[in-house]
Structure formats: structure tokens, C-alpha cells
Amino acid sequence: MEFKPALNHASDLPLYRQLYDQFAARIRSGELARGARLPATRELAGLLGLNRTTVAAAYELLESAGLIDGQVGRGSFVRGTSPAPVEGVDWAGLLERNEPAAPSGPAGGAGKDVIGFVMSRPSRELFPLDDFRASVEAVLARRDLADILQLGSPSGYEPLRRYLLEDARRQHLAGPGDDLIVTNGCQQALDLIGRVLLGPGDTVAVEDPIYTGLKSLMAGMGAQLAGIPLGPEGLDLAQLERVLERERPRLLVVTSNFQNPTGLTLPLAARLALLKAAGAAGVPVVESDPYGELRYRGEALPALKQLDANGGTVLVRSFSKVSFPGLRVGWALGPKPLIDRLRHAKEASDLHTDQLSQAVLLEFAESGRLEAHRARMLRAGAERLAATLEACREFLPEGTRWTEPEGGMNVWVRLPEPLDAGALLTRAQREGVAYLPGRYFAVSRLEPGALRLSFAGLPPEEIRKGVAILGRVVRSELDGSSQAFEPESAMV
Numbered sequence: 001m002e003f004k005p006a007l008n009h010a011s012d013l014p015l016y017r018q019l020y021d022q023f024a025a026r027i028r029s030g031e032l033a034r035g036a037r038l039p040a041t042r043e044l045a046g047l048l049g050l051n052r053t054t055v056a057a058a059y060e061l062l063e064s065a066g067l068i069d070g071q072v073g074r075g076s077f078v079r080g081t082s083p084a085p086v087e088g089v090d091w092a093g094l095l096e097r098n099e100p101a102a103p104s105g106p107a108g109g110a111g112k113d114v115i116g117f118v119m120s121r122p123s124r125e126l127f128p129l130d131d132f133r134a135s136v137e138a139v140l141a142r143r144d145l146a147d148i149l150q151l152g153s154p155s156g157y158e159p160l161r162r163y164l165l166e167d168a169r170r171q172h173l174a175g176p177g178d179d180l181i182v183t184n185g186c187q188q189a190l191d192l193i194g195r196v197l198l199g200p201g202d203t204v205a206v207e208d209p210i211y212t213g214l215k216s217l218m219a220g221m222g223a224q225l226a227g228i229p230l231g232p233e234g235l236d237l238a239q240l241e242r243v244l245e246r247e248r249p250r251l252l253v254v255t256s257n258f259q260n261p262t263g264l265t266l267p268l269a270a271r272l273a274l275l276k277a278a279g280a281a282g283v284p285v286v287e288s289d290p291y292g293e294l295r296y297r298g299e300a301l302p303a304l305k306q307l308d309a310n311g312g313t314v315l316v317r318s319f320s321k322v323s324f325p326g327l328r329v330g331w332a333l334g335p336k337p338l339i340d341r342l343r344h345a346k347e348a349s350d351l352h353t354d355q356l357s358q359a360v361l362l363e364f365a366e367s368g369r370l371e372a373h374r375a376r377m378l379r380a381g382a383e384r385l386a387a388t389l390e391a392c393r394e395f396l397p398e399g400t401r402w403t404e405p406e407g408g409m410n411v412w413v414r415l416p417e418p419l420d421a422g423a424l425l426t427r428a429q430r431e432g433v434a435y436l437p438g439r440y441f442a443v444s445r446l447e448p449g450a451l452r453l454s455f456a457g458l459p460p461e462e463i464r465k466g467v468a469i470l471g472r473v474v475r476s477e478l479d480g481s482s483q484a485f486e487p488e489s490a491m492v
Contacts, residue, residue: 003026003032005022005048006022007048007050014445015050016057016439017061020061023068024067027067032078033078033139034078034327036077036078037078038075039045053418053448062076070457097104105446115434115466117433117434117453117454120454120456121454121456121457122321122322122323123456123457124457125459126373127324128373128376132360132364134367134369135360136360139359140321142359148359149356151351153352155182155339155343155352156180156183156352156358159362160329160361164180164182164333165180165332165333168180173306173315177335178334178335178336179333179334179336180339181342182330183331183346184350185328185330186288187330189342190214190217190286190288190316192346192349193314193316193338194221194251195224195287195349196283196341196342197220198218198222198223198251201223201246202249203223203225204224204225205244205249205251205283207227207235208227208445209230209412209445209447210225210439211441212436214253215443225443225444226243226443226444227444228240230264233273234269235254235278236268238268240252240274240277243283244277244283245281251262251283251284251285252274252284254266254304255287256271256287256289256304257292257407257408258291258410260290260293261410261438261441261452262403262412263409263411265301265407267301268301268302271302272307275308275313279308284312284314285313286314286316289315291407293322294321294396294408296385296406296410297407298406298407313334314333315332315333316330316331316333317333319361322374323370323373324361328353328357329361358451381409381458384459384460385407385408385455387460388453388455388467388482391463391466392411392467395472396467396470396474397474398416398417399417401414409455409456410453410455411452411455412438412451413448413452415474417449418448419474420448421450424473431473433466433473435451435452435470437450437452438450
């Protein structure tokens with residue numbers, strides 16, 4: 001291969017992303033033809049003076065985008081696009097022009113015999129199905145059922161919207177100038193906010209690492225993501241202020257409680273400093289808070305929306321983490337002019353959120369069943385989080401670090417250097433455990449050794465077993481006893 005990538009080490013764009021962009025451009029243009037073999041990761045790393053994990057991350061993005069095939073023991077080969085003319089609609093060509101800019105995670109899932117820490121979702125075994133059936137039956141018996149089954153308002157099923165807005169006022173979250181819209185989960189709320197406020201090329205300031213769904217959503221809109229490092233004391237305030245001054249972002253999106261993927265919660269001082277910096281720059285804050293109801297210990301902190309006296313914050317929440325994710329009911333609370341625009345955007349997108357699901361959730365809440373279920377969820381979540389942290393202490397080798405959240409569904413693990421969590425994944429799955437490598441959450445800082453353990457969907461005994469397997473895999477690699485899972489010329 002004649003092509004040698006030209007990298008800018010002073011750029012804010014990560015080196016692995018620069019590699020990906022340059023290879024992708026040449027594959028799409030045909031300069032790198034179908035079937036061409038890419039250099040082995042070690043070979044290219046040596047040629048460019050890079051860490052091998054940087055090259056591996058770029059190759060993994062190329063494979064996720066369908067541009068190359070990684071063949072174990074042989075190497076990585078250009079898949080490319082077919083140059084042959086086709087009759088009719090060239091779907092492959094049309095879709096390639098609009099392929100996702102940021103793959104949200106590895107394709108496929110773990111097998112049924114693999115203990116999966118991959119999905120950040122509640123356990124189906126905890127769903128109170130009899131209580132849910134009772135709520136459904138109560139709604140089906142109502143005299144206004146025909147109205148519930150009719151087309152509704154894009155603002156949401158009015159009784160639920162009113163219930164949520166009154167609850168927000170009781171919590172001092174909603175001011176006199178605020179309004180609320182019901183959406184298909186937090187994801188749609190974030191999507192609508194992006195549609196209304198962003199244009200192609202606009203910058204969005206986000207935490208780094210970041211939830212993959214938000215990363216893909218914003219990148220798909222053509223937004224440029226400016227990553228702000230996140231640590232136990234909150235966002236790196238100096239970096240946030242630099243981004244606010246230099247990049248002039250249209251939005252700042254943060255997860256205030258039990259952030260996905262790290263499990264970290266913004267301390268009160270960080271919340272106040274963030275609001276002060278964003279307010280001075282005139283940048284609206286989107287507070288994504290799907291996990292706030294899942295606090296297992298410690299004292300709850302006031303929401304950014306509650307602390308913001310200037311009306312610059314939009315709060316996004318959902319029923320998905322505390323009840324039934326499949327019903328897809330969330331909401332956004334913010335200044336009325338913004339909510340009005342979100343309502344118009346939602347009506348253009350899908351008319352309204354399913355009214356039957358909204359009515360059932362309202363009945364589930366007003367009957368007291370939601371609070372009883374939440375209490376069970378908190379007990380189970382506390383047990384599962386404790387099991388995860390205890391297993392990490394017992395089974396992960398010295399030099400491993402992890403976050404210790406007080407709630408939520410995720411723990412962020414950093415393996416000892418020079419281990420690469422992405423390279424370890426294939427062997428870990430083969431031995432019976434799966435997780436998400438940290439590179440899927442990276443914005444501008446790649447942490448090769450990082451991974452996310454999502455514990456909420458697993459019982460304590462499975463958590464303990466899974467972390468024990470992970471510990472054995474990590475120790476084995478540290479001891480250098482096996483290299484079979486990472487062939488020198490293969491992309492995994």
C-alpha cells in the first residue's frame with residue numbers, strides 16, 4: 001500500500017479518528033481498491049510512530065462502518081463499494097453517503113451463555129407484571145378509552161403531562177415560564193432539541209467519555225463534538241471555559257447523576273461552576289437525567305434545572321430506567337418558547353407519543369404501584385452495585401481502577417497499562433463475559449484500557465461470576481501467558 005496517512009498531533013481531533021477519516025476517504029474514492037490489504041496494526045503503528053492501540057481503534061471504526069473486513073490470522077482488507085453500474089436504485093451507494101459518523105457500539109450481541117455487562121437497562125426479572133396488568137386493565141375499563149386510542153396532542157397525553165408538570169413544580173424544578181413535552185424516551189427529547197437548535201457544523205460541548213446514543217445522535221446531525229474531560233470532581237472547568245470561549249458551542253449537554261458510562265455524579269460545586277460558566281457564555285445547558293431516580297445511598301443533589309435561576313437549562317428525564325423501557329415514555333422540561341418549538345418538531349416527526357402507554361404509566365404512578373416498584377428497584381440495584389464493587393475488589397488485579405457510584409447502572413473500569421479492553425473483548429467473550437470497551441464512548445480522549453460494566457440487568461451471583469472471569473482474562477494477559485486472542489496482523 002502506497003498511501004501513508006498524514007497526522008496532525010496538535011489537532012483536537014484524536015489520532016485514531018484522523019486515521020479513520022483518511023482511510024475512509026480513500027476507500028470511498030476508490031484509491032484503496034476492494035480487496036486491498038491494510039498494513040498490520042503493529043506495522044502501521046511503527047511506520048507512523050503511534051501506539052498500536054490507536055491504529056486498532058481506527059481499524060475497528062472502519063470495520064464498524066462496513067469499509068473493511070478484519071480476518072483473524074490474515075489481516076484487514078478493503079471491502080469498499082462496488083464500482084459496477086447497477087440498474088434501478090443503488091441503495092448501497094445512497095446509504096454509504098449517509099452512514100453514521102460515530103458507530104454506537106459493536107455489531108451483534110453476546111451469546112446466551114455469555115454473562116453480558118453490555119446493556120444499561122433494568123432487569124426484566126424485576127418487572128412487576130401483575131401490577132402492570134392491573135394498570136392496563138384499569139385503563140382498558142375507562143369510559144374515555146376511545147379518546148385515548150384516538151390521535152392525540154404532540155405535547156403528550158394531557159393528564160400525564162399535567163401530572164409531570166405539577167410534580168416538577170412541587171420539586172421546584174419548573175418555574176413560571178416553563179412548560180413540558182412528553183417524548184419517546186430521553187433519546188427523542190435529545191433528538192428534538194438537536195433538530196430545533198443545531199445546524200450542520202455547529203459545536204456541542206459534551207462530557208468525555210459520553211453515552212454512545214448521544215454521541216451517534218449529535219454526530220448524525222452533523223454537529224462537532226467538543227469533549228470536556230469528566231472526573232470525580234465534575235467536568236474539567238478550565239477545559240470547559242476554553243471550549244465555551246473558543247468553540248462557542250450551541251449547547252452544553254451533561255448527565256448530572258450517575259453518568260453513562262462512568263457512573264459519576266456532578267458534585268454541587270461543579271454544578272454551580274458549570275451553570276456560571278455556561279450562563280456567562282450564553283450557552284444553554286441540556287441536563288440529561290435518566291438515572292437520577294436510582295440513588296441507592298448518599299444524599300440527592302439539586303438538579304441543574306433547580307439551581308439555574310436564569311432559565312438557561314432544559315431537563316430531560318424518562319420512565320425507562322425506573323419502570324418499563326419498552327414503553328418509551330420520557331419528557332423535556334424547559335422554557336416555554338423552546339418547548340413550543342419542540343412540539344412543532346415532534347408533530348412533524350411522529351405526531352405524538354403513544355397515548356395508551358402514557359395512560360398506563362400514569363395509572364401505574366397514581367395507583368402507587370410505581371413507587372412500590374421503585375422501592376424494589378432501589379433494593380435490587382443496591383445489591384447489584386455492591387456485588388459489582390466487591391467483585392472488582394476481589395477479582396481484578398492490582399493496578400485496575402474503577403469508579404464507585406452511589407446509584408445508576410454503570411461502573412467504569414480502567415485496566416492496568418498497557419492493556420487494551422477492545423483487544424481483550426474477543427477472548428473475554430470466548431471465556432464467557434462481555435462488556436463495552438471504552439473507545440465507543442470516547443470523544444477526544446481515547447482510553448484503550450477503559451471499559452463499562454453495566455450491572456443492573458444481572459443478579460448478584462452472575463455479576464460475581466462475570467467479574468471473576470474478567471479478572472482471569474486480565475491477569476492472563478498481564479502475565480503474558482496467551483497472545484492468541486490478538487493476532488499480529490488481524491483487526492479484532
